[in-house]
Amino acid sequence: MELDKNSQQPLYMQLMKKIKEQIQSGCYKPGDQIPTEIQLSELYQVSRITVRRTIEELCVQGVLVKRQGKGTFVEAPRIYRKIENDNNMSFSAACIANGRRPSSHIISCMVMDAENWQKEFLKIQDDSRLYHIERVLSADDLPIIYEHIYIPVSRVPDLQAERLEGGSFTRMLSEEYNVQESEKGRSTVEVRMIPQSIAGYLKMSTGEPVMILTSYINDKEENPLYISYEIIAGGRYRISI
Numbered sequence: 001m002e003l004d005k006n007s008q009q010p011l012y013m014q015l016m017k018k019i020k021e022q023i024q025s026g027c028y029k030p031g032d033q034i035p036t037e038i039q040l041s042e043l044y045q046v047s048r049i050t051v052r053r054t055i056e057e058l059c060v061q062g063v064l065v066k067r068q069g070k071g072t073f074v075e076a077p078r079i080y081r082k083i084e085n086d087n088n089m090s091f092s093a094a095c096i097a098n099g100r101r102p103s104s105h106i107i108s109c110m111v112m113d114a115e116n117w118q119k120e121f122l123k124i125q126d127d128s129r130l131y132h133i134e135r136v137l138s139a140d141d142l143p144i145i146y147e148h149i150y151i152p153v154s155r156v157p158d159l160q161a162e163r164l165e166g167g168s169f170t171r172m173l174s175e176e177y178n179v180q181e182s183e184k185g186r187s188t189v190e191v192r193m194i195p196q197s198i199a200g201y202l203k204m205s206t207g208e209p210v211m212i213l214t215s216y217i218n219d220k221e222e223n224p225l226y227i228s229y230e231i232i233a234g235g236r237y238r239i240s241i
Contacts, residue, residue, distance in 0.1 A: 002045045011046050015054040018044070020063065023074055030076035031142045031203060034064065065235055067205040076142045076236050090181075091137050091145060092168045100139040102168070107134040107146075107201070109161035111153060118150055121216050122224045129153045135164065136201050143202045144236050151226035155179065173225075181225065182218040189213050194231065202233050210234055 003014045022028050035043065040051045055072055058064040065075040095102035112132045114124055122128075130150045137145040149169060153159075156177055163172055173179040189211060196206040204210070211232040219225045 011050045012053045015044055028074045030074050032074045033071045070205055090170050095139045103138050103166055105136045106161045106165050109133045122152055124152055131159055144233055146198050146201050146231040148229040149226055180220040182220055182222055185215055185217050187215040198231055
């Protein structure tokens with residue numbers, strides 16, 4: 001697997017092409033770890049400086065991502081999602097629009113007392129209770145989002161967590177509770193460092209940057225419906241606002 005050392009094309013560019021070809025062929029899939037610098041150096045008979053430059057360039061291009069203390073991994077193509085005043089797009093819809101297969105996995109589903117900031121938006125009484133749902137949203141089995149959903153128990157009585165496993169929250173609301181989400185909504189976006197408790201679920205390293213998307217969702221009658229708090233692997237996602 002030696003490179004052509006007599007070619008006018010620099011070795012690092014030849015190696016970049018080789019790695020991209022292996023990704024395109026499925027040899028390395030999104031989320032897979034590629035060989036180490038030493039292994040690549042030995043495999044292609046080039047210096048570690050050449051390998052390092054190759055990896056750095058592929059990281060800049062978004063093809064690879066370095067995770068401190070773990071290695072270098074194949075980055076998935078970013079999912080493009082619109083979060084606009086008159087056209088909020090769900091995660092499932094964004095995946096399908098980008099040719100990806102959406103899925104979800106429930107981490108927990110419990111009933112909790114509403115906090116003041118939740119009461120303010122949801123317009124509920126002091127003694128009202130909420131379902132707090134935690135789940136991981138994935139595209140082609142690569143985790144993208146760790147989501148918290150807060151919805152009044154009165155809107156989804158007798159909610160069973162297993163109904164959500166693998167499926168769409170929006171579809172469940174529509175099909176089982178005859179509740180339609182409004183396309184309008186209010187969202188805020190900020191950047192933070194991923195906490196250790198969440199990093200493993202998203203296959204990230206503690207301290208890597210993530211986007212935090214908080215969305216306040218109404219129903220079709222523009223009554224408050226639920227709050228979504230999404231912790232997003234920013235390198236795998238792109239948002240239009």
